Structures are given as C-alpha cells and as structure tokens.
Amino acid sequence: MVINKEYNTDYQYRLATMARGYHARRWKDRSRLLREMSAAARTFSHCSRRNRTGALTRYVVALHQFTDQVVDLLPERLRKTVNAPPQVRNEGRRRALRMKTAGARTAGRAVPEDDAPRLLTWSMTRPHAEIAGDALNLRIASELSDYLGAAGVDRIVELAANNGGDLPAAAESVLRLFIGQMAAPLLVKRIVDRGIRA
Amino acid sequence: MRSLLWDRPLERSWGWSSVIAAVTVSYLTIGVLALAAWWIDGDLDWLVKFFQAPGAAILIWLAALELWLAVSVIEYYSPDDLLRPGWTLIACSAAVQLCGMVFSQVIGVKSAGNPLLVLTGLPDSSFALARHLGLAIGGTLRFGLLSAGLWFALKAYRQAGMLAKLALIDWAVLATFAGYLARNVWDVARAFRAGIRPDIWHVLSWPVDPLLWLLLAEALLLFRSARQMEPGLIGLCWKAAAMGVILTALGDIGMWASDYGYLRWPWNSLTWYLWIPAAAAFARAPALQLEVIRDVTTR
Numbered sequence: 001m002v003i004n005k006e007y008n009t010d011y012q013y014r015l016a017t018m019a020r021g022y023h024a025r026r027w028k029d030r031s032r033l034l035r036e037m038s039a040a041a042r043t044f045s046h047c048s049r050r051n052r053t054g055a056l057t058r059y060v061v062a063l064h065q066f067t068d069q070v071v072d073l074l075p076e077r078l079r080k081t082v083n084a085p086p087q088v089r090n091e092g093r094r095r096a097l098r099m100k101t102a103g104a105r106t107a108g109r110a111v112p113e114d115d116a117p118r119l120l121t122w123s124m125t126r127p128h129a130e131i132a133g134d135a136l137n138l139r140i141a142s143e144l145s146d147y148l149g150a151a152g153v154d155r156i157v158e159l160a161a162n163n164g165g166d167l168p169a170a171a172e173s174v175l176r177l178f179i180g181q182m183a184a185p186l187l188v189k190r191i192v193d194r195g196i197r198a
Numbered sequence: 199m200r201s202l203l204w205d206r207p208l209e210r211s212w213g214w215s216s217v218i219a220a221v222t223v224s225y226l227t228i229g230v231l232a233l234a235a236w237w238i239d240g241d242l243d244w245l246v247k248f249f250q251a252p253g254a255a256i257l258i259w260l261a262a263l264e265l266w267l268a269v270s271v272i273e274y275y276s277p278d279d280l281l282r283p284g285w286t287l288i289a290c291s292a293a294v295q296l297c298g299m300v301f302s303q304v305i306g307v308k309s310a311g312n313p314l315l316v317l318t319g320l321p322d323s324s325f326a327l328a329r330h331l332g333l334a335i336g337g338t339l340r341f342g343l344l345s346a347g348l349w350f351a352l353k354a355y356r357q358a359g360m361l362a363k364l365a366l367i368d369w370a371v372l373a374t375f376a377g378y379l380a381r382n383v384w385d386v387a388r389a390f391r392a393g394i395r396p397d398i399w400h401v402l403s404w405p406v407d408p409l410l411w412l413l414l415a416e417a418l419l420l421f422r423s424a425r426q427m428e429p430g431l432i433g434l435c436w437k438a439a440a441m442g443v444i445l446t447a448l449g450d451i452g453m454w455a456s457d458y459g460y461l462r463w464p465w466n467s468l469t470w471y472l473w474i475p476a477a478a479a480f481a482r483a484p485a486l487q488l489e490v491i492r493d494v495t496t497r
Contacts, residue, residue: 155427
C-alpha cells in the first residue's frame, strides 16, 4: 500500500474521529473495529505531536486497514464521502483547513502560512480547544446514554432544565440512586472530563 | 432472553456476567443432549444422572455465585444509599437460596454425592425431611426476601421519575397468575372440606404462590421501566432479575401443571430445564451491577 502521509493521515484521522462519534451514539453492538480505529487515531495523534515518523507510519497503515474493514459499517451518507474520488475529499479537507484558519484569525491566534502541509501540521499540533455550554451538555448526554439509556438521559435533561440547567448535578442525583454515592460522582466527573477534552 | 444471556455491560471485558452466560449455555446444551439421549435410547437414567449430578452442581454454583456477587455489590454502597438495603435483602435471599439448594439438591437426595449417605446410616425419612426443609427455605423465605429487595429497586426508579406503567399484556399475565392462585386456594379449601389435614411442610409452602405473584408484578414493572429507558448498562441488572422471576413463575406453573396432569410425561420434563436459566438470571443481576460500578470506580 502506498501511503501519501500528509493526505492520508489527516483523512484517516478525521474518519476515525467520525467513526468514534458514531460509535458513541449508536453502534454499541458492532464497535470493536471502531474502538480499535479510535485508539489508533489517538495514538497517531500522540505520535504526530512527538514527530515519531516510524510509529506514525505504522499507525497510518493500521488505520488504513481498519478503515477498509469498517467502511461497510458506515451509514450511507458517510460511505459516499469515503468512497468519493480523492480530489473531492481533498477539496473537503482544504475547506476544513480554510475554516480552521479563519477560526484562528477570529480568535487572535497566530496563523501559519497558507501552505497545506504546514497548515496540516499546525492544525494537528495546536492545543485542543475546550468546549462548554450546550456542546458540552450534548457530549455529556451522549456519554450518559451508555449507562442510563437514551430515554433515561432525556429524563435527566428534563430534570436539569427544571433545576437551572445543571446537567451534571441532575445526572449525579439520578445516578446516585442506582449506583450509589461513591460511584456516581466519579462517573459524572469522568464523563464531564471526557466531554471537555473530546 | 437476550438480556438474560448475552447483554454484556462492557464490550472490552469478560466479567462474571459473561462467564455465567457461557457456563449456563454449556450446561443447557449438555442437558438437551441428555434429553435427546433419553428420547432416542429410552433410558431415563440419562436424564436422572444429569439432574442429580451436573444439574444440581450448577444450581448450587449459581446460588453461591449470586450470594458472593450480591455481597460484593453491597460494599460499593454507602449506608445512606437507597439501594444498599435492597442489595442486602437480595444477598440474604441468595444466602437462603444457597442453603435451600444444598438441602434440597444434595442432602435431601439419595445419591452418591450426598455426604450424609456416605458418612451415616440415616433412615430414608431424614432425606425427605432435608428436602422439605430445603424447599421451604428456598421457597417462602427466599421469595419474601427477594420481593422486599426488588421493592427498593422500584423505589429508585420511582424517585428518578423513570418508573414505567404496566402494559396490557402484563395485566393479562398478572390476571392469569391471580387465577392460578385462586385455583390453588380453592383446591386447599376443598381438601379441608374433605377432611384432609396438610402437614407443616405444605403449610409452609402456601405463601410461595402469593409471593411469586408479588414478585412477578415487581419484575414486570422493573422490566418495563428498564426497557422504557432504552438500552443502558444500569437497566441490564434489573432486566436480568426480572427475567429470573419470570422464569421461576413459569417453572412453578409447570410444576403445578405436571402435578395436576395438565402437562403429561414426558413433556413435563422440559419444565425442569427452566430452573437453570432462572438461577443464571438471578446470578447475572448482581454480576452486571458489579461490572458497571467497578468500571466506574476503578478506571
């Protein structure tokens, strides 16, 4: 397999991230491959920060293999994107990078030169922005559904809305009933931490 | 049945819930082979040997496992937690179930595995006594404690605002079981009128059916509530407990149907197999709860 590292790594990383998102939401039963993909993506991200080229290449190969196996599991909309010709996917990638650059300009951060490889490196090495507000609540709700089920989470969201919108506190009060006051705060903390860093 | 045997709380781990499922499926496969051998060969010994040795062994193993896992679950709850007394009662019910199983499946049976038979020359009446004692402990006492334990689970669902309502089919099931209870009461009254005086073991077994009705109502409510929440790790434990109760009620009705000739030989032997998955479901309930809590507290 020929690896165009700059192109493939970014593409595969984004695919793995997408797959991870889908896994968290609905693919609980067929997720072994997706878990491996997301683990490989995380390792890749770690390696890329430390510029370990050998390790990076190994993980890109692993990601390619996982992707080949997992494409058939993707929903129709994503499968179309994956199977699209490379130039179409490249265009999407460039658009994403332009958007990131514009975002950085707005936030007053240093913007790298308009050079694709450098942009790519910059986009992957910059610190991940922390999320908050509705986006964080959405992530927390998504993680909670693994434990309480989708309808259970709806009930918690409703509860939080009636109590000033504090979703973690509402989740903890319900989880405390089922898994006890020792485990509930730990679970909520873990979910919130994961939501912020995701 | 899916929740009973295959739902795993965490995909990456093979905890006790998966071990219980795998062992139960293996035993049931052996049991079905023994049944097939009996039907083909005509030798009842195949079936008798299965239920006397491996069948009894797995029932005792599952009861012991249920006790150990339920006690382990209690350790993760603080004294103020709502479910701590619930799990304590469930652990007590598992303890009496284990005692009952040992009495009814080992000490109360004249088989090579009975230590009393090997050590002493006890009269036959001692085995019957041990068996009656085991059934009384594993019946009335077990179901009483279990229904009290499940009451706390329902309370947790109600406090969380997640208690579901019974469906029409559930009401129909409960009404049918109530009819079965009424029929039993009528039989007892008729026996009294005919001058038959029941012994103490019969009297001790009378609360079993009303308690089973109560347990069935609780189990259906728990099942509906857990199902209403849609798939989630926390609901799995209560779904398994509910499945255990439903299978036990089915087994109880099967025994009654055999005794009254509604389910004839050899078909009534099929109901014997219900006790193994029922015991597995009861053991899986604390296993699933433990796996979720351990995952939260150890990662």
